[in-house]
Amino acid sequence: MLSKILGKNADEWKQDYPLLEQLMATQEVFWVNPLYESGCNRVITPLLGDKDIDDAEQRLARFAPYIAKVFPETKGSNGVIESPLIEISSMKQQIENLYHQEMSGRLYLKCDSHLPISGSIKARGGIYEILKVAEDIAIKQKMLTQCDDYSILDSEQFRNLFSQYTIIVGSTGNLGLSIGIMSAALGFNVIVHMSADAKQWKKDMLRAKGVTVIEHQSDYGKAVDAGRQQAQQDPNSHFVDDENSQDLFLGYAVAAKRLKKQLDELQILVDEDHPLFVYLPCGVGGGPGGVTFGLKTVYKDSVHCFFAEPTHSPAMLMGLMTGLHNKVSVQDFTIDNVTDADGLAVGRPSGFVGKTLEKDISGVVTVQDKQLYRWLGMLADSEKICLEPSALAGFAGVIKLFTESGGKKYLEQSHLLSQMKNATHIVWATGGSMVPKEMMDCFYHKSEEISRKGKNG
């Protein structure tokens, strides 16, 4: 027990970061980021900016005719992969009753759970990166120019071209699903390294599409390492690096520009007097990080982004709090990274995301699995929307903002108390529409069980 963790013993760590006591005991926490900085025109990173997000958005627009042709469920949106933004007043009421706490402002759900093609937030970053790889190859081979109608990519000629390349990725499930489905449609060989958390139905679905699925008995970090190593031995391969990829990040960031259009259409103001709060489930950090980067680029100080992680996998929180980012893992602090929220079961955070956004993330909350189930049932009953457990984590953010002293402190420090009646809260629902019915029934029963127990004390 006296062994050192990254050069200090546990007591020294807890002295420096008192919150570690609760974190290591896997209790729920609300952490406000002390490095959070406002300042209207601060540059988030010199590496990436507005024009890079525009570039990604334009690339997705070039591919829209192809997407509409190959994935008929996107015909209605002309090949744009986007999700609805829905006001959830009944759910809000239920939460207010359950927690005996009024929540000022309006509550919305961003339904990335219902994104076409792969039913999770990974249909943004994951698919975007594969499209970019395909475009680069086709243009280099002089088989495509940016002015062409990209629906020509749906042909034997292009599938033959892409079949000379292999896409490799490590995943807890949903990234593998996105990468696998998109890559297979284009004609790439695909190898997905799945962590032990990955659900059987995701592996089955991929295999049915001709994807090679390699199952690991270890967690996400090891699955990613295995993929990375395999890719290094094959010059005709592309490794989708969930921990470091700027392309994935930009694919996610496009969501912010689209969200702005949706808010504008609903005539929802976002400015100094009308703050926007966004609550994002976080695994390795790419998805929530990319969305945060986009939102901060669009709305600057008027948007406040909180990440949510399972109490057993507080990887991003650990990295941000210690400033050690990807040099620290939850396992270093004897936290087991075992959670039913499979999409968030990540022990070591992305160093790229943590470093890039260390002044832009407002805070991180952690949540117990049983709360995720409880909200899963509440949302299904009140709004008829079914999510997978990971996708409910964002609710912890909005609830704790109002119920925890850290939340109140954040609002006070940011001089937001008097504007809260004008606030818009968006819980980012990151996955669920592709979960098989029997599995969803299982989740729902678990939820009923938990709320029964809760009522009996």
Ligand SMILES: *Cc1c(COP(=O)(O)O)cnc(C)c1O
């Ligand atoms: C992957 C995933 C997340 C988090 O995304 P990261 O990029 O890993 O942080 C959240 N929810 C679901 C359902 C996911 O699959």
